[in-house]
Amino acid sequence: MSLNKFAEDYAASGISRLHMPGHKGCKIHGLEPLDLTEIKGADSLFESEGVIAQGERRTAEIFGARTTCWSAEGSSLCIKAALGLAARHFGRRMTVAAPRNCHRAFISACVLLDIDVKWIFPESGSARLCECGAAPEAVEKALAGGGVDAVYITSPDYLGGISDIGGISRVCKKHGALLICDNAHGAYLKFVGEGMHPLDLGADIVCESAHKTLPVYTGGAYLHIAKNAPADFDELAKPAMVLFGSTSPSYLIMGSLDRCTDLLEGDLPEMLRACCERTARTKKLLAERGISDISREAMKITIDAVKIGYTGVQLAEMMRRSKMECEYADAEVVVLMLSPYNPERDFERIERFFSGLELREPLAIPCPPEPLRPEKVMSLRQAELSRAERIDVEKAEGRVCARSAMSCQPSVAAVMGGEKISAEAIKILKRYSILQIDVL
């Protein structure tokens, strides 16, 4: 029996619910009849052996993982669990090499697990502030000196940048380092072409938000263990999830993960491929108008607004007035995320909007996008757990950052905890409207 069948039968049974949650299955918000807790027959997420385990096995099979754990708390939980399981595997304080474009969940994991991070900085100035993926050569350099246990790569990134996971994985194998991939934005990649998903490109652990690109309730995510990962990873995965997860996972979210597998076994892969083709037509139309899309992802469009004379925020506001709400906008870009569940109307709105848009002279970017290489004074954990004070960013030059100042691209930090704040960093922080910062 599947998780959803169990929930439906339970809802229809008329049984007295003498257990959590307090809504008792009454339709107050709408979906309560199917919202269960870990009662007999409903299995238990972190000790799964029944309907949840069966759902997880189906997910693993369709993604080609050796083991998959469901998460009802997003990739944020999967990322912390991935690092937690790696830490237990090594049984000592880990050193992880990572580019700076990591999500805040990675920073939290480093603080909680006292991971030493060897940052991989971009070689040269990038077109965008804080855009900083890593090429295999940069990973090779980071690993050449030894002492790195794992490499942590975010790909695709928030703006649709994609790293060479295959190349990076070969470098990791050569140096005996694990490869952990934040594929939060790329669950759909498994279904739209050969060799695009990190599991097929040599990653050992992959964290991905089913909810970002697949039809799953917000919070539904997967922690995948690759077939070639070290043998103890499977048994270490659930205990690592326990370390960080809630003891009350949402059955509505898990039910949607299970339903998504049904869809992926049906015609959803075909629908995903059709969406990529439809998005490609829109991308082509934008290109013909000279509108630059910097996304390398097939279901994401990232407009370089500055190049056509607008800020990203201005464009997003104009699109809002034309009945379109974007995923993200900042001073430079607007990010549009598409899926098979966007009707044709939505693609037509995008095309009509950009066909009619007055193209202007590029805006001058006031802050030079030079890569920052802040001086590290102490570990992320030491800094986070030290006494700190909040001061104006203007006055922060030379002080040590207590905790990563976020939101320079959602959740990508310009300065990490334990690093000295330079005049250049202050410029970037101000550019992203971060006007106060916690310093030691």
Ligand SMILES: Cc1ncc(COP(=O)(O)O)c(C=O)c1O
């Ligand atoms: C690159 C990246 N990684 C991880 C996450 C966290 O994912 P979730 O919201 O599923 O916890 C996000 C969220 O936006 C993200 O953009």
